[in-house]
Amino acid sequence: MEKFFWTENLTKRFDGLVAVGNVSLSFTPGVITAIIGPNGAGKTTFVNVCTGVLRADGGKVYFRGRDITNLPPDRRVSLGVGRTFQITNIFQGLTVRENVRIPLLSRKRRADLEEETEKLLSLLNLQDVSETLAANISHGDQKLLEMAMCLAVEPEILFLDEPLAGVTPAEKGRIIDVIFSLKERGLAVVLIEHDMDSVFKVADEIAVMHRGELIARGVPEEIKNDQRVIDVYLGGLE
């Protein structure tokens, strides 16, 4: 299969610190790839460089055969590269429905605005809170709202930075259901997550970062039994 989204020797430094060093990774439509690793491993920085929030200091990012390394984030979004943030990025003073409408308003097709809004609210299971201010919905619903806003612009790859952090077990289940549904719709899903039970439940493939480097990549069973991964990360978790 033609490669879809991939990086080659991607590197990002902060002063002397190599936050991401020579990371070559690829992502595939309809596949959930988790990126795991200890705090400070470089996971968020990697996503930031892939999505254009940060400039790469070395290496390349390709999407559908095109070098997007130097494109600004909005151009990458319009090509189909979406992401959520570790700290949720929504408009607290607007209702859930109003939040969902914002990215939809920027599309060329406006006629089906209401229909698309309903579709997204129902896909993300947010109908019951659609008229509530975003500030007043649960943390899990805020995470789902941010995902709805990303999906409004119809990404083909979606980077999710810790979508399960700080949510209740019930909300976790709802978010995981949505992640599965994105995979079924053929999106490439890149999941940054510390919740290993969830990672091993949903991920088709796992990449492990440690001190900026990619130290392992494989199916969950391989990663679970990788001695280096156990030493630097999994072994230290409860």
Ligand SMILES: Nc1ncnc2c1ncn2[C@@H]1O[C@H](COP(=O)(O)OP(=O)(O)OP(=O)(O)O)[C@@H](O)[C@H]1O
């Ligand atoms: N804007 C920045 N300026 C300077 N250093 C930074 C910046 N962003 C991140 N870093 C450093 O780069 C390294 C990688 O950080 P990053 O946030 O990518 O890690 P992470 O794997 O996402 O960690 P976590 O699991 O805690 O979210 C860390 O040492 C961090 O302190």
Ligand SMILES: [Mg+2]
């Ligand atoms: Mg992070």
